[in-house]
Amino acid sequence: MRILVQKFGGTSLSTVQARGHVIDHIKDALAEAYQLVVVVSAMGRKGEPYATDTLLELVKDSEDRLPARERDLLLGCGEMISAVQLCSLLASEGISSTVLTGGQAGVQTNETFGNAQILSIQPSRILELLERGQVVIVTGFQGVTSKQELTTLGRGGSDTSATALGAALQAEAVDIFTDVDGILTADPRIVEDARPLACVSFGEICNMAHNGAKVIHPRAVEVAMQANIPIRVRSTFSKSKGTLVAAEGAGADASTVKDRHVTGIAQFTNITQIYVAATEGHFDLQLKVFKTMALHQISVDFINVNPSGVTYTVFDHEADKAVKLLKEQGYEPRTLSGCAKVSIIGGGMNGVPGIMAHIVEALTEEDIAILQSADSNTTIWVLVHGKDMIGAVRALHQRFHLHK
Helix, strand or coil: CCEEEEEECHHHCCCHHHHHHHHHHHHHHHHCCCEEEEEECCCCCCCCCCCHHHHHHCCCCCHHHCCHHHHHHHHCHHHHHHHHHHHHHHHHCCCCEEEECCCCCCEEECCCCCCCCEEEECCHHHHHHHHCCCEEEEECCEEECCCCCEEECCCCHHHHHHHHHHHHHCCCEEEEEECCCCCECCCCCCCCCCCECCEEEHHHHHHHHHCCCCCCCHHHHHHHHHHCCCEEEEECCCCCCCEEEECCCCCCCHHHCCCCCCCEEEEEEEEEEEEEECCCCCCCHHHHHHHHHHHCCCCCEEEEEECCEEEEEEEHHHHHHHHHHHHHCCCCCEEEEEEEEEEEECCCCCCCCCHHHHHHHHHHHCCCCCCEEEECCCEEEEEEEHHHHHHHHHHHHHHCCCCC
16 A cells, blocks of 8 residues: 555644645545545644643643643543544545544553653554545544553654654655645744755754754654654645655755755754853762752753863753752852754754854854854754844854755
């Protein structure tokens, strides 16, 4: 069988017009003789009747007392409503479909309610339905434990459901439909001339997703990368093929391939920089600082360690807690809140001289101070003041000619 997995997010299902486009994409895939699995999210966004955040509003006054198991039962409702409504719409078009919950589709998870991890997928029921010519609609974002308890997969769960099912079914591809026309070189709300990318590697999109690009969740990309299943990030509202995400060079149209050093710019905001000075003769600073952060579940990033001390970042909302813990250890940390992390990402940067010089020059010309920097084979990160974030993203996008 030629199996295709399509995943439709909340904005793709929120209006009559949007759902019409979803039906068109399903028809197009069937016309191409695909056996089709459709993964759906809860429809709409916060404030709309069946969105996940709206469902949470029903228990906001007692949410801290609601057991995690029962909270997941509530959170799973939005996807079920989306799936049944889509089944009804397909029936009106003469297309036979069957709805399966995550558990019925064979998605087995651990017992971490609210942020469960997929342990295995047994897709025999899906394959049986596909053999019978059914379109199989699967509720994203959810699975079941070995005791048949419903669980939800946390942030990006529907994307992860789609790519995990694609891997289990050995699908030809996984199409992730969103409200933007593929993956762009930068956030279009910041850079007006950000352009869609025809193709990116798994590694590049993982870095973009981890560093603030919100088109697809990094967990989903990592699953697809392990199984080498191509992802196409597409717009629900157009026929464009969007962005192909695949192994380096795989499946790309030769006419779209460019020898580029930098693929895109991403950003995170609301970050606090913390510096802890070392005391002469004491060599356990690093161990104490990072062990304290780990014991209290504070995520650290942008780590620089040297004999004079340690510098790292945390999210602004965790900064007060981090500082309090450090003072309890006898340290006097210095902090700088309201920072932003800007990431310059590209698989072609490795071993190319001059990339950092271009970054420094572009930011210096805009009088933007670099507070801290770090790099890997495919990414260079710079920390700037929050007020400089927009200017930094625009300057770097221009410097590396990503608008062309």
